[in-house]
Structures are given as structure tokens and as C-alpha cells.
Amino acid sequence: MALTATSQRFFDSNTSPGIASRIGRGLFATADFGIGGDVLHIERPFLAVLETDRLDDTCAGCFGATSSEQGESIKPLPCSGCQVTKYCNKTCQAQDWNLGHRLECPIFKKLKPRILPINARAVLRIILRMSAPPRFAFDPDELNLFDQLESHMDEIRTTNAPVWERITLSSMAVKRYSGTEMELEEILKISAKLDVNSFSLTTAAYDRVGVYLHPYAAIMNHDCNYNAIVGFDGPEMYVKAIRPIKKDDQIFISYVDATNRFSVRNKELLQRFYFTCRCNKCLYEEGEPLELPGAVVDAYALLESDSASYEGDQLMGTITNLTDLSWSISEQPLVAIVDEYIATLLSENEIASALSAAALRYLHIDPDLYPEGHSLRVVHAWALANIALHASESRPRTVLKVYGGIIDGSMYQGGEVSVNTKFIAYSVLNTLVLGGNESCVVPGLKETIRRAYAQLDEELRAQGTHLREEMDRVSGDWAKLDRVALSIVGKHVKRR
Numbered sequence: 001m002a003l004t005a006t007s008q009r010f011f012d013s014n015t016s017p018g019i020a021s022r023i024g025r026g027l028f029a030t031a032d033f034g035i036g037g038d039v040l041h042i043e044r045p046f047l048a049v050l051e052t053d054r055l056d057d058t059c060a061g062c063f064g065a066t067s068s069e070q071g072e073s074i075k076p077l078p079c080s081g082c083q084v085t086k087y088c089n090k091t092c093q094a095q096d097w098n099l100g101h102r103l104e105c106p107i108f109k110k111l112k113p114r115i116l117p118i119n120a121r122a123v124l125r126i127i128l129r130m131s132a133p134p135r136f137a138f139d140p141d142e143l144n145l146f147d148q149l150e151s152h153m154d155e156i157r158t159t160n161a162p163v164w165e166r167i168t169l170s171s172m173a174v175k176r177y178s179g180t181e182m183e184l185e186e187i188l189k190i191s192a193k194l195d196v197n198s199f200s201l202t203t204a205a206y207d208r209v210g211v212y213l214h215p216y217a218a219i220m221n222h223d224c225n226y227n228a229i230v231g232f233d234g235p236e237m238y239v240k241a242i243r244p245i246k247k248d249d250q251i252f253i254s255y256v257d258a259t260n261r262f263s264v265r266n267k268e269l270l271q272r273f274y275f276t277c278r279c280n281k282c283l284y285e286e287g288e289p290l291e292l293p294g295a296v297v298d299a300y301a302l303l304e305s306d307s308a309s310y311e312g313d314q315l316m317g318t319i320t321n322l323t324d325l326s327w328s329i330s331e332q333p334l335v336a337i338v339d340e341y342i343a344t345l346l347s348e349n350e351i352a353s354a355l356s357a358a359a360l361r362y363l364h365i366d367p368d369l370y371p372e373g374h375s376l377r378v379v380h381a382w383a384l385a386n387i388a389l390h391a392s393e394s395r396p397r398t399v400l401k402v403y404g405g406i407i408d409g410s411m412y413q414g415g416e417v418s419v420n421t422k423f424i425a426y427s428v429l430n431t432l433v434l435g436g437n438e439s440c441v442v443p444g445l446k447e448t449i450r451r452a453y454a455q456l457d458e459e460l461r462a463q464g465t466h467l468r469e470e471m472d473r474v475s476g477d478w479a480k481l482d483r484v485a486l487s488i489v490g491k492h493v494k495r496r
């Protein structure tokens, strides 16, 4: 299983594969890591393919990293051969060309205007590179690792008819369009491996743009109480420690949203990855009551429906129904409903309400759910700063609604308050950049945050505003924002 010097060129790792008790192979630390430490950094993907609906607006070489590096959005231009994939520049194009586009480009061109679905494009690329001349083929060591991955093919075939049908159809399409002599059964196995071993390819801020596979990263096992987190900076994958990891500890990531209840996590792990989790958290929570209150069942049903149809008022109603039950604000499904509420308010251009909800997440939900420096905590703080900056564009102070209700047993009247949103943004960015906490976000996002902070700092100084002298007013605004945020879930919510 050792990798030779050929493969090591493409990734840095202080890990080594080993046998994990009862769950096959796993990756183990060969050094100590502090929070934010780079457990694994893979520069060159084995496979990274865009979602079909991102092909038009996202570069298939850097996956948006060049735009965020330059601080402005770049409109990618189509490949002159197939016109299907698009690129920021020649460097991005060459990157994708060498990772397999040269092999698939004529097939995409022939199929136009039809575009194969993401899974079929991913499997096609694997098949083409497997049979390509050595110059264009996979690194032999990486391919050898890919061969060893589990496929769970029999479980998929016997227990998940819709997935099996999708895998079968896309494998048949790949066989036909690639002209490969590989047996269909072999292609089916590759498709199944992709399904159970791939990662969501995301932007640095965790928006899904495609699918990613690397057979070394795929050795990492899952634990609902994970110690490392995956992030992407364009095509580069980072795995960072979210808490201190000691040499010889096993590296665990979470394959699913670990903030979910036991039953939800387990259903997802079984349906998507075909295993029953054996981690300590699951063993401990296994006996959780199955009967959930009606409002909770309704909230889960809402989360399973199409998010494009959500409305802010409807989500606020769901939040109220859950808080009426004294449901904790850092317990699912309330956490996911608040996330959807923020996204929906932004799409409705309800910036002031989105700011209040993002403040609730920043001040009261994330600190309960994630350790300091956890990527999602940083990404949510960055979102709050951006919403506040957006609000400050129209007027310096934003009026926010306070809902009436009971907080800590005291009755609060509803009403309005106003806050200086530029100061709110500045203090969030200041904490992110100078707060002294190690963060698990990828270098590209760290740099983007640092640049935004420097720019705002310069702007405020040029206006003669010195935040140190404004501290009283800034803390006053935070106190108001806190009141606004808590009033969203006001009834019965205890302060931490």
C-alpha cells in the first residue's frame, strides 16, 4: 500500500494507511497536529468533475479559485473543441486538459447539444484515462489504490433500486460513447466505487460545485465525532485537524452532517454509503426515542422538499413552532432550518432580516456546535460580515426588527433598533484575522478574508474612523444585534 515517489509528488501527508479496528483500512497520523494543522494536502485530483448546472458559470480547471484569488468574478470561456467545459484562462484549460479533457473533448463535441450527466462524465473520464497511453493515464500507484477501494456493488444492486438504475444507465452510456472494450460489469463496479468513495467538490465556502475523488483520501473512515475536516481550494484538497491529533491516532472525517440526530445520520450513512456506523457517538445515541413531536417531523419534511420553493415567512413559522416546543437552537432540525432561513431571506433580498438570522447563527448556534476555528464557523462568520457589508452599502445604520417574547423569563417588547453594519462587519473580520485562533479554512479563503479586512480597515482609516475610539458604540451595537438575534427564537431560549 506504500506509495512510491511518483505519487508523493502530488500530495503532502503526515499520514499512513493502516488497519482500523473492525472497519477495514484507515489513515493514521504519523505526526502530532494542532488545530488547523494540514493532515493531508492533495494538489492534483485523481478526478474532479463539475455538476452539469455549473458547467456554464464555473471554470472546469480551477473551480472558481482564480476568481476569488483576484477578488473579482471571471466569466469563463468555452473550450474551442467541445464548447461544453469553460475556463478562466490558458492555465486553467491546460490543467483540465492534462487531467483528462483531451480524451473526452471529441466525445463531448460529438454528443452536443446533449451533455452527459455528472456521474457519466466522471466515469467516462476514469475509463478513458485507464486505457490511455502512459503520458495521459493515471499515476500507476494512484490507480492501484483506486483498484483496492470498496464498491458495495452488491448492496447497491440489492437494496437501492433507483441508484442501481442510475449507475446501470450511466455505465451503459459510458460503454457506448467511449467505445471501450471493458466489460459492462467492470464499468458498473467503477461507477459504484465513484458513488461510495467520492467527496462533494465545493468552493472554499462550502458551496457544492461537483464531485471529487482521490483514492488515498478515500481511505479515511467516518466518525460522527470526527477530528478532521475536508476543504477545497480550487482543485486542491485539504484535510485539516479540527482538534489536536496525536501521532498514531486514526484520522476521522464526517461523511454526513454530524450535527444531525442519530437516526438521520444513520439513515444517510446506510442509504448513501451502505454501512452502519460503529462510532462511539452512535453507540451512545442508539437508544434515542424514535417518536418525535409533530413540529419536528414537519420541519424534517420541509427540509426534504425543494429549497427553491421556500419562503422566509414559512421558515420563520417553522422556527417558531420548534422554539414553542423549547427545542434547543443548536439541535437539528432547527439548525438546518435557520441555515435555509438565511439563504431564503438573501434570495428575497431581505437583507436586514438575513443579518439578524446570521447573527443568531454566529452568536448562539455555531459556538455550541463547532469548536473554535472549525471551517463552518469561519465560513458563517464570513457570511455574516458580507451581509453586514452589503447592508451598509445603502445606509450607514440598518434598522432591525426585534420580536416580542420571553427571554430568560423576562418579557421583552417587540420594536426596532438600528446598528452600524460597517462596524459589525469590521469587528467580525477583525476577530477572524487577528483573533489569534487557528482556523481550518483553506488558504484561498483565509487570504480572501484577510484582503477584505485590510480593505475595510483602510477605508475606515481614510474616513478618519478609528475603531478603538468607537468601542463603546460598537459594543452597544453588538448588544442590540444580540437582542434582535435572540428575539427570533426568543421564547424560552436560555442564554449560554
Ligand SMILES: C[S@@+](CC[C@H](N)C(=O)[O-])C[C@H]1O[C@@H](n2cnc3c(N)ncnc32)[C@H](O)[C@@H]1O
Pocket: 023, 024, 025, 026, 148, 149, 150, 196, 197, 218, 219, 220, 221, 222, 223, 273, 274, 275, 276, 277, 278, 279
Ligand atoms: C471510503 S471507505 C473508507 C476506507 C475503508 N475502511 C477501506 O477499508 O477501504 C468507506 C467504508 O469504510 C467503512 N467505514 C468507514 N467508517 C465507518 C464507520 N464509522 N463505521 C463502520 N464502517 C465504516 C465502511 O465499510 C465504508 O463503506
